[in-house]
Amino acid sequence: xxxxxxLFAAVVLAGCAPVVSQRGYLPDPDNESAIExxxxxxxxxxxxxxxxxxxxxxxxxxxxxISSSEKQVxxxxxxxxxxxxxxxxxxxxxxxxxxxxxxxxxxxxxAFESRETPTRGRELTFLQQLFNATxxxxxxxxxxxxxxxxxxxxxxxxx
Numbered sequence: 101x102x103x104x105x106x107l108f109a110a111v112v113l114a115g116c117a118p119v120v121s122q123r124g125y126l127p128d129p130d131n132e133s134a135i136e137x138x139x140x141x142x143x144x145x146x147x148x149x150x151x152x153x154x155x156x157x158x159x160x161x162x163x164x165x166i167s168s169s170e171k172q173v174x175x176x177x178x179x180x181x182x183x184x185x186x187x188x189x190x191x192x193x194x195x196x197x198x199x200x201x202x203x204x205x206x207x208x209x210x211a212f213e214s215r216e217t218p219t220r221g222r223e224l225t226f227l228q229q230l231f232n233a234t235x236x237x238x239x240x241x242x243x244x245x246x247x248x249x250x251x252x253x254x255x256x257x258x259x
Contacts, residue, residue, distance in 0.1 A: 116173060119171070123170070125149075125166060131148040132199070139195070139196070141196070149165060169182045182203070185201070187199070
């Protein structure tokens with residue numbers, strides 16, 4: 101009895117062990133330090149560092165190499181442990197103008213809009229959907245109205 105209890109406790113504790121995930125670009129300090137401002141171009145940066153994670157869409161041209169480390173315990177939402185961003189900025193001729201490193205502390209929290217756009221009709225419960233989708237059961241007038249909100253039977257003459 102005592103051995104089975106200990107075995108059960110060990111299995112439960114092992115299931116709660118955190119899982120750490122590393123994602124994205126893993127920087128190589130030698131390749132980063134070889135990039136020279138004013139001399140290197142987009143091609144030479146791409147040869148040394150590879151393709152960027154993200155390219156800027158607006159404003160100055162920049163390439164971003166992003167990596168992050170997340171920890172997740174059991175079924176809980178993962179938490180970001182660290183984030184590293186290497187930003188390489190270019191001028192209009194494609195030459196490197198600046199290289200900067202950003203971390204998790206440099207980020208900003210963005211508030212997303214939570215409003216929803218209403219749709220026509222009404223929401224059906226699971227049972228209503230189930231009964232409306234049953235084969236061989238003729239539809240009622242309300243089901244026809246839900247398919248054709250105008251309430252009409254179509255154009256005259258059956259077109």
